[in-house]
Amino acid sequence: MEEYETLGYNRLNGRRSFAMKLVGAVLIVAIATLQSLAAEKPNIVYILADDLGYGELGCYGQTKIETPNIDALATSGIRFTQHYSGSPVCAPSRCVLMTGKHTGHAHIRGNDEWKERGDTWNFALAVEDPNLEGQRPLPAGTNTIGTLLQSGGYKTAIVGKWGLGAPLTEGIPNKQGFDFFYGYNCQRQAHTFYPRHLWKNEEKDWLDNELVVPGTKLAEGADPNDPDSYAKYQLTGYTPELMLDEALGFIRENKSDPFFLYFASPIPHVPLQAPERWVLHYQEKFGPESPYIGDKGYFPNRTPRATYAAMVSYLDEQVGAIVKELKTLGEYENTLILFSSDNGPTYNGGSDSAFFDSASPFESEYGKAKGFSHEGGIRVPMIASWAGVIRGGHTSQHISAFWDVLPTVCEAADVEIPADVDGLSFLPTLRGEPQRTHEFLYWEFPAYEGQQAVRMGDWKALRRNIFKGNLEIELYNLRSDPREKVNVASAYPDVVAKIESIMERAHEPAQLERFKIKQLGD
Helix, strand or coil: CCCHHHHHHHHHHEEEEEHHHHHHHHHHHHHHHHHHHHCCCCEEEEEEEEECCCCCHHHCCCCCCCCHHHHHHHCCCCEEEECCCCCCCCHHHHHHCCCCCCCCCCCCCCCCCCHHHCCCCHHHHHHHHHHHCCCCCCCCCCCCCCHHHHHHHCCEEEECCCCCCCCCCCCHHCCCCCCEEEECCCCCHHHHHCCEEEEECEEEEEEECCCCCCCCCCCCCCCCHHHHHHHHHHHCCCCHHHHHHHHHHHHHHHCCCCEEEEEECCCCCCCCCCHHHHHHHHHHHHHCCEHHHHHHHHCCCCCCHHHHHHHHHHHHHHHHHHHHHHHHHHHHHEEEEEECCCCCCCCCCCCCCHCCCCCCCCCCCCCCCCCCCCCHEEEEEEEEEECCCCCCEECCCCCCEEHHHHHHHHHHHCCCCCCCCCCCCCCCHHHCCCCCCCCEEEEECCCCCCCEEEEECCCEEEEEEHHHCCCEEEEECCCCCCCCCCCHHHHHHHHHHHHHHHHHHHHHCCCCCCCCHHHHHC
16 A cells, blocks of 8 residues: 555656656747847837928928828827927037037037138049048047947948048948948938939949039029929939849848847938939929929929929838838848937928928028927927837827937847946837937037027027127027027026026037037037
């Protein structure tokens, strides 16, 4: 009996032991799977439009221009309503984006064509001499989104427009954290979408285009209503199309690794040059219009409104192509997609911001949009989409800016955020979690007569014409006055005093002489 009971116990114990081992094995596999999923870093695609106004997308209220793919991105994710660019113009805005530092601390604080090198605006000379291309460079050793994500095991690329370091300098993309670069190194060269060359990494990619210098007018005696008069402005190598091909190629080649793609489109920045099929679509939609004869720079255009709308819709088409490629490769669910614009809408080159109400609900005309720190110049669209992480179809009123992008993507990629950045990660907002907020946002702009701006809660403060000695602070309540019409500074001296203190402590003298503001003590 005892032997039987002992045998039965051993059998039962053996079964229990086997069951425990089986459960243990299952737990080990489950834990390993969870660890593998946790270790899988998301791909990150940041799409930056150039001079796209807050109100130029359907999901932000646009009625004339069709943007179904970007609208779909907003439907699948979050549409931010209080997001700001780094600056009211191109290069400093991109510097802020790349470094996570606002323009009171950033190295590049304005557009600077680095004219000490020679005749940098001579397009023919610059095509042959890379020493005349590009803008003043970021210093070697700068922490950029690229360098930080590389340290976290990411393959990195910028496709599009750079503007943060001329060829042959330490500021080129391949020395600032990007494994691959294709596009314009130089902002001036981007003043035509049919240039003689682009750059692929550190080599020129020569295109089958003759040089037509920006600013070239219609031939003498040409009929501005005749389509043939504009033939020289439409060549063969259309750079936005070439850039999309390279971007899709980068995604395909790096699908096995976590990757970061910075798709810095040059459109809808003028010149007015767009695919014919889209131009024809809007010519039919808008009907006859007056030609742009080139009196405000860039190139003449027979149907400027139709062409501008065509550029935006073509950018939208490219966004759709990127999303489709991610889905085809099975990478869409593991990709954080961000879309924004570098500043507000422009005022030259035949663009018609008033017709499209491009900065709506803010003012779109010169003095209130691009080049100026009013809402129309720095409030920009921002959309974030990430399947399975972001709850789709809603908006966020979280106040954020370009300097928040670096800490956000670093946190998403599990990369340490540098201590000296000005940004706050908005990843909690993407995940629907409690979010830290800024005490204030700050801008300074050493151009267009010198400007400073602060956003603090509902308050927006401006200093304009600083170069003329004006240090008066204007104050607006954006909740009741989003178009910044009524200066209420005299009624709120305590608020003005606090903002004056913020302007003083947020500003550090620029390292580069070109960006110093002497009136602030630099």
